[in-house]
Amino acid sequence: MFKSESCAERETRILDKLRPIPGVVFLHGLRRERKVGGRCFGTMVMELCGPSLRDLAMKGPLREEEVAEIVKELAETLKGVHSSGVVHRDLKLENVFTKLQDASTIRPVIGDFGVATDDAREMSQSCGTEKYMAPELIFVERYGLSYTKAVDVWGLGVIAYELLKGYQRSNLEMHLLREGEFQWPANLSPEAKNLIMGMLDLDPRKRLTLDQVINHPWILENCSTTRATANITSCCGGKRSTPHSSHPAVKKLRVA
Numbered sequence: 001m002f003k004s005e006s007c008a009e010r011e012t013r014i015l016d017k018l019r020p021i022p023g024v025v026f027l028h029g030l031r032r033e034r035k036v037g038g039r040c041f042g043t044m045v046m047e048l049c050g051p052s053l054r055d056l057a058m059k060g061p062l063r064e065e066e067v068a069e070i071v072k073e074l075a076e077t078l079k080g081v082h083s084s085g086v087v088h089r090d091l092k093l094e095n096v097f098t099k100l101q102d103a104s105t106i107r108p109v110i111g112d113f114g115v116a117t118d119d120a121r122e123m124s125q126s127c128g129t130e131k132y133m134a135p136e137l138i139f140v141e142r143y144g145l146s147y148t149k150a151v152d153v154w155g156l157g158v159i160a161y162e163l164l165k166g167y168q169r170s171n172l173e174m175h176l177l178r179e180g181e182f183q184w185p186a187n188l189s190p191e192a193k194n195l196i197m198g199m200l201d202l203d204p205r206k207r208l209t210l211d212q213v214i215n216h217p218w219i220l221e222n223c224s225t226t227r228a229t230a231n232i233t234s235c236c237g238g239k240r241s242t243p244h245s246s247h248p249a250v251k252k253l254r255v256a
């Protein structure tokens with residue numbers, strides 16, 4: 001995949017900064033390569049991850065305990081990301097991968113920092129994926145407004161919603177979420193609904209903080225001793241390896 005020079009530099013610089021955070025995809029390095037038509041291409045070499053959360057959710061809804069573990073872990077990772085001054089801005093199922101490891105445990109890994117920023121001045125740019133954008137992001141440029149890291153909590157809320165419902169191909173439901181309308185799956189617990197409504201509060205100032213997510217009763221109740229489990233072997237051909245595998249993933253970029 002090829003991107004512009006500024007995108008390549010942004011993503012590698014930001015991933016470099018986030019290296020100590022275990023739930024962020026690990027960047028081994030950037031290799032500059034051949035010139036093609038005067039342009040220099042490069043390859044980002046990253047930790048090889050397993051299937052994305054979209055791959056898992058396409059098979060159908062996950063159990064509440066599984067989703068609670070994933071949401072908790074993502075919230076903890078995002079806390080580290082935000083503490084490093086970075087906002088992801090494009091959180092969605094397909095940008096969250098899973099750790100490759102021996103146990104059949106879902107350990108989410110946040111990837112694709114292609115539109116992430118560590119510059120507060122950029123928090124007035126419209127970016128991300130329309131289907132998943134927080135309401136305050138939609139008209140930010142038209143009205144000369146700005147937004148906060150709360151856009152990532154919105155993204156996390158949509159991820160939780162989709163994991164509990166199964167992957168939604170259509171954009172319609174996400175538009176409804178931005179109007180405060182939820183189409184809950186049958187039998188979803190009131191506590192799960194309460195957490196999701198808190199993460200998807202239309203007002204970013206009233207939206208839950210990551211600490212409030214981590215300490216929400218539904219998370220505490222469902223994340224006691226056991227970890228989320230699911231059959232993810234079928235998505236990754238049964239292959240498992242240790243974190244920061246010796247078989248890296250690569251992403252092609254235009255670097256100059």
Ligand SMILES: Nc1ncnc2c1ncn2[C@@H]1O[C@H](COP(=O)(O)OP(=O)(O)O)[C@@H](O)[C@H]1O
Pocket residue numbers: 001025046047048049050052094095097111112113114249251
């Ligand atoms: N570290 C990784 N391990 C395994 N697959 C990856 C990894 N990074 C990216 N991919 C694969 O490449 C696809 C595109 O990567 P991503 O970083 O999301 O870039 P973009 O969405 O901007 O094209 C992902 O959906 C995934 O299938």
Ligand SMILES: [Mg+2]
Pocket residue numbers: 094095112
């Ligand atoms: Mg992506």
